[in-house]
Each structure stands twice: as structure tokens, then as C-alpha cells.
Amino acid sequence: MELRDLRMPIKVTPYQHQEEAWKFVIGKFENPGGTALLIEMGCGKSLISVAVAGTLYEAGKIRKLLIVCPLSICGVWEEEFLKFADFNYDLKILKGTADSKAMMLNSMNGDSLQVAVVNYESVWRIEPQIKDWEPDMIVCDESHKIKTHNIAASKSLHRLGEKAGYKLILTGTVITNKEIDVFSQYKFLDPQIFGKSFYTFRNRYFDMVGYGNHTPVLKKSMEPELKEKIHSIAFRATKAECLDLPETTDIVRYIDLEPNAMNIYKHLVRDSFAELSRGEVTATNILTKILRLSQLTGGFLGDDEGKAIHQISSAKLDALEDIVDEVTSSGKKLVVIARFIPEINEITKLLEKKNLKFSIITGNVKNRSQQIEKFQNDSDVLVFVGQIATAGLGITLTASSTMVFYSLDYSMSNFEQTKARIHRAGQSDPCTYIYLIAKGTIDEKVMKSLNKKYDLASSLIDDYRQGLNPFRAERI
Numbered sequence: 001m002e003l004r005d006l007r008m009p010i011k012v013t014p015y016q017h018q019e020e021a022w023k024f025v026i027g028k029f030e031n032p033g034g035t036a037l038l039i040e041m042g043c044g045k046s047l048i049s050v051a052v053a054g055t056l057y058e059a060g061k062i063r064k065l066l067i068v069c070p071l072s073i074c075g076v077w078e079e080e081f082l083k084f085a086d087f088n089y090d091l092k093i094l095k096g097t098a099d100s101k102a103m104m105l106n107s108m109n110g111d112s113l114q115v116a117v118v119n120y121e122s123v124w125r126i127e128p129q130i131k132d133w134e135p136d137m138i139v140c141d142e143s144h145k146i147k148t149h150n151i152a153a154s155k156s157l158h159r160l161g162e163k164a165g166y167k168l169i170l171t172g173t174v175i176t177n178k179e180i181d182v183f184s185q186y187k188f189l190d191p192q193i194f195g196k197s198f199y200t201f202r203n204r205y206f207d208m209v210g211y212g213n214h215t216p217v218l219k220k221s222m223e224p225e226l227k228e229k230i231h232s233i234a235f236r237a238t239k240a241e242c243l244d245l246p247e248t249t250d251i252v253r254y255i256d257l258e259p260n261a262m263n264i265y266k267h268l269v270r271d272s273f274a275e276l277s278r279g280e281v282t283a284t285n286i287l288t289k290i291l292r293l294s295q296l297t298g299g300f301l302g303d304d305e306g307k308a309i310h311q312i313s314s315a316k317l318d319a320l321e322d323i324v325d326e327v328t329s330s331g332k333k334l335v336v337i338a339r340f341i342p343e344i345n346e347i348t349k350l351l352e353k354k355n356l357k358f359s360i361i362t363g364n365v366k367n368r369s370q371q372i373e374k375f376q377n378d379s380d381v382l383v384f385v386g387q388i389a390t391a392g393l394g395i396t397l398t399a400s401s402t403m404v405f406y407s408l409d410y411s412m413s414n415f416e417q418t419k420a421r422i423h424r425a426g427q428s429d430p431c432t433y434i435y436l437i438a439k440g441t442i443d444e445k446v447m448k449s450l451n452k453k454y455d456l457a458s459s460l461i462d463d464y465r466q467g468l469n470p471f472r473a474e475r476i
Contacts, residue, residue, distance in 0.1 A: 003030055009054035010047060010084045017242045021048045024235040025168065026055055032165035034189030036143075036234035038173055041326055041402060042249050042432030043242050045170045046080040049139055052168065054087040057113040062136035062166060064114045068157065069141035071119040072319035075254055075439070077141075081115065088112035094122065102129040120145045124156035136165050140188065142322060143169035144329050149184035149198045161188040172330040174230065179218045180206060182230060193229050239401060245430040248423060252447065253319060254439040257297070261313035265296050265441060273469045281464055283457035287410065290442055290460070293471060297438035298407045300342045309342050316406060316436045317346055323404055323434060328356060328382045333375070333400035335384045337391065337418055339407040347385055347406065358383040361391040368395070375399055392418035401429040406436055408446050410456045442471060 003026040008014060014022070021037060025048070028035045039045045056062040067077055074093045081091050090112050094101040101122065106129075108114040116133070123130065138160060140146060146154040161167050167189050174182045183201045186193045194201045202208075205226055206216035218226065239245060257265060272289040279285065295301065299313040320336065327334040338344050344362060351358045359375040361368055361384075375384045376399045384397055388407075392414050397403075403422050408415065423431045437443040449456040460470035 003027070003055060003059055006055050006059060008051045009058060009087045010051050011086045012047075012084060014047065014051070015044065015242065015244045017237050017244065018044050018048050018051075021235045021237065022051045022055075025052045028233060029056060029061070029166055034161070034167035034169075034186075034233060036169045036171070036174060036185070036189060036230075038171060038234050038236045040172045040238050040330065040332070041323075041434075042239055042251070042430065043237055043245065046077065046141075047084050049141075049168060049170060050081055050084045053113065053115070053137065053139075054085060054089075056137060056166060057089075058087055062113070064108070064133065064135045065116070065137045065139065066130060066133075066135035066160075066164075067115065067117045067139045067141060068120060068123050069117065070145060070322040071121065072255065072315075072322045073141065073253065074117050074119055075256065077115075077117045079254070089115055091115040091117065094118040094126070098122075098126050098129075101126050105129055105133045108133070120153045123160075124152040127156045127160065130160060131163065134163070135160075138164045138167050140167075140169045140185075142326055143171045143174070143185045143188075144181065144325065146184050146188065147174075147181035149187065154184045154188075157188050158184075162191075172326055172332070174234075178216065179226060180216045182226070186230070190233060193233065239429045239432070242430070248419075248431045248433065251432060251434045252437055253434060254437050255315045255319050257313050257315050257438050257441070261296070261299075261315070262440070264301065264312060265293070265438075268293060268296060268301075269469065269471045272471050276464065276470075281461055283461065286460050286464070286470065287457050289471065290410070290446075290456075293442040294407060294409075294446070295340055295342075297441045297443050298338070298340055298343045299346070300340065311342070311346070315438070316343075317350060319436055320347065320404060320406060321350060324351070324354070324356070324383065327402055331379075331382075332402065333382050333384070335386065335397050335400045335403040335422055337386050337388055337403060337405050339388050339409050341387070343406055344385055344387060351383055351385070356383055357381045358385055360385045361395070362387040363390045365390075372396065386418075386421075388414050388418055392421070395421055396424060396426060397421040398424060398426040401427060402432045402434070404434045404436065408435070408443070408450065410446060410449065412450060412453060415450050 008022055025035045037045050053065050078091055090110050092104050094104050094116055146157055169185055174185050183194055183198055205222045207219055209215050209217050299311055300309050301312050302309050357380050359371040359381055361371050372395050374381045388409050400422055437447055463470040
């Protein structure tokens with residue numbers, strides 16, 4: 001029996017493009033090899049990957065799976081397996097020191113599919129331990145992270161890929177800023193496609209131009225061959241092509257605050273509850289205390305007078321950077337929404353560091369119409385940054401179909417109005433909303449209140465009257 005004749009081992013009904021992608025990959029994996037899922041964010045790359053891994057496991061072809069991804073989405077894989085996998089598995093996110101990661105790997109030898117999740121910065125540091133563990137399959141999520149052929153993570157995965165039978169890369173596109181980016185990712189997947197030598201590949205497909213002949217430009221005559229080879233082992237899908245997608249998709253990315261930031265947060269929770277118990281409990285004073293907690297989950301904390309602002313966490317910023325890379329690498333546009341000015345300042349610094357052009361609307365911006373026009377019509381302006389309180393009304397941002405909520409306020413009206421900036425007349429693609437939620441914090445309660453459409457302050461006052469600490473999230 002061929003692999004594609006087996007069931008798709010997931011708990012949900014897949015969309016048509018997901019089933020087609022699964023069949024494509026499974027068809028390629030009748031024999032060991034490498035395949036690329038070139039699928040835009042919001043189309044369900046992780047569901048397809050879980051299904052592929054489950055099929056190979058149930059067919060007896062793999063027993064150990066290594067998933068390599070950016071640090072900010074390690075936890076996403078844990079949630080995706082829990083949500084989708086309809087087969088036996090044991091998943092561990094490799095954390096801590098190199099020794100502790102090695103110990104976790106050594107303990108993963110059960111009969112169920114053993115799934116180890118590790119970030120790109122760690123993979124090359126524990127390469128010997130991974131090699132000893134002998135993964136049968138390796139998945140590289142957001143594989144543009146290894147687009148540079150001679151960095152440590154890339155070289156490590158090239159070596160590990162030689163030993164693994166099945167390899168899968170997930171990305172919106174393997175070509176980010178320039179076509180030469182494809183080499184390293186495909187060297188991991190299948191060295192037979194473009195060979196093992198970067199310089200042989202470069203000389204075949206590119207002319208070196210510019211000052212000092214340092215800029216590779218794809219030879220027009222070689223463009224058809226390059227594209228043909230890329231797509232020989234790749235399944236491509238964009239949101240525009242996935243006609244069965246719902247109009248909107250919500251993605252919650254849970255972010256782990258750094259230990260020090262989380263300790264400060266917990267102290268602030270205890271202090272806020274103590275202060276509340278010494279005075280009158282009203283919607284105003286309970287929301288005032290939530291305000292400070294929400295500022296902290298975004299990475300910032302003011303002093304007791306509220307004047308000096310200190311950055312104590314970069315967890316959300318790091319997660320946003322990965323999303324920015326994934327969306328803009330394929331030339332798509334992104335809308336980023338945040339509540340607080342210090343957050344917006346750091347977001348714009350990040351974009352400037354990446355040399356990404358952006359539009360911005362906050363309470364201090366006067367030329368709103370110019371900012372919107374640039375984002376809507378200038379192909380070089382890939383990101384819009386907006387403050388919830390001022391960018392949620394009367395503007396159209398349909399040049400993007402993806403919106404990130406870096407932080408949230410508690411107004412249902414603001415929330416719905418802001419979402420409608422991309423999901424409105426003129427939008428031709430399904431819309432994706434990504435929420436960055438600090439795990440075990442007030443963010444979770446805010447998100448829940450917005451989803452369930454209930455008043456946050458009234459709910460927290462009810463918690464207090466029942467003897468509960470209203471600021472304490474369930475996971476703390």
C-alpha cells in the first residue's frame with residue numbers, strides 16, 4: 001500500500017489545499033528525501049507537517065522527529081501537536097543548558113513518535129547530541145533562518161540532514177531578498193538539486209556585479225531552470241490560491257516572558273492585589289492596576305511616579321521579529337498594532353534596523369492620510385505600525401491581509417474596529433490575525449474577555465468578591 005492511501009492522522013477536517021499538500025509530500029516520501037512547503041502564513045503549514053509526521057510514523061518509517069524553529073514559536077509546536085495529532089507521540093521542547101538538552105534527548109526513546117523541538121540558535125551547539133539521538137526526520141520551520149549557507153546553524157543542519165531520511169522545510173518562500181537564498185535551504189533538503197558547493201551554484205546561476213563584484217544577479221537565461229528545480233520538490237500555496245480558507249483566521253502565539261521579567265510580574269500581581277484590598281474596589285482602580293500589568297507584558301515598567309520607563313523584556317519583540325521576517329520575506333505587507341508608545345518605539349527601531357520602510361499612526365502623527373497612502377500604494381512600504389487608540393477608526397489597510405496585535409486594550413469597540421482595517425471592502429485575500437499573548441499573565445484574561453465579549457472590569461471585580469486575586473492568570 002502506498003503512503004498516500006493511508007489516512008491523514010489528524011483530529012480535524014483539513015482544508016482542500018492542506019490535503020493536497022499532504023498528498024504531495026507523502027508522495028515524495030515514498031522514498032527518503034526532502035520536500036519544501038512554500039505556504040503563506042495563515043494557510044496551516046503546521047497542520048500539514050503534523051499529518052505528514054503521523055503518516056510516516058504509522059507506516060513505520062520514522063520514530064524520532066526533530067523540529068527546528070525560531071525560539072519564539074517552540075511553544076507553538078507543542079500546541080499544534082496537541083490540537084491536531086491523532087496518533088501517539090511524546091513531545092519535548094529542549095530547554096536549559098546544553099547538558100540539560102542532551103539529557104532530555106537521551107530520555108526520548110519510547111514507542112510513540114518522539115518529537116524534539118529546538119531553536120536555531122541551539123541546534124548547532126548540541127549537534128553531537130542530536131547526531132547521537134539519530135532523528136529519522138527533520139523539519140525546519142521558517143527555513144529562511146538558514147538562507148545563509150556559511151552560518152553555524154546552516155552548516156550544522158546540512159550535516160544533520162545528510163543523516164536524516166526525511167527532511168521538510170516550511171516557509172512562505174525560499175527566496176527572501178534574493179534568489180541566491182535558495183541554495184542553503186535546498187542543500188539541507190536535497191544536495192542533488194543544486195549541489196553541495198555554494199560557489200559552483202553561484203557561478204552557474206548568477207553574474208557577480210556592482211562595486212567589487214560582490215552582488216549576485218540571477219542570469220536571465222538560467223531563471224527557468226532555477227524555478228523548475230525549486231518547484232520539483234516543493235508545494236506552493238498562497239492565501240489567494242486557497243479558496244477554501246475562512247474569511248478570517250485567528251492565531252494566538254503564547255510568549256514566555258524571561259524568568260526575571262516573570263518574577264517582576266508576579267511581584268506586581270501580589271502588590272496590586274494587596275493595594276486593592278486596602279481600598280474601594282471599582283472598575284476604575286482595578287483597570288488602573290491592569291494597565292501597569294499590561295505594560296509589563298509588553299516589555300516595559302514605569303517607576304512608582306510613572307515617569308521613567310524601563311525595558312525589562314524583549315520576548316514579544318523577538319516573536320514579532322520572526323513574524324516580520326516571515327511575512328515580508330515574500331514581499332507581503334504586515335500591519336502591527338500596539339497599545340503603548342514605548343512598544344511602538346521599539347517596534348519602529350526594529351524595522352529601521354532591518355531597513356524596512358514603514359508607515360505609522362499614533363496620537364502624535366499629523367499626516368495620517370499620507371501614512372495610509374504610502375502603505376496602501378508604495379510597494380516598498382511593507383509594514384504599518386499603529387496605536388490601537390488612534391489607528392482603529394476611519395482608515396483602510398487592505399494592502400495587507402495579516403495583522404499582529406502586539407498588545408491589546410480592553411475595549412471591544414476598539415478591538416473590532418481595528419480588526420476591520422484589513423477585513424473590509426477592497427480586501428481580496430482571507431485575513432489572518434496574530435495575537436502575542438504573554439503566557440500566564442493578564443494578557444490571557446484580556447484576550448478571553450474580548451473573545452467572549454464580556455466586560456473585563458466587571459469580571460475581575462466578581463473574581464475579587466469571590467476571594468480570588470483578579471490579576472492572577474490561571475497558568476501562574
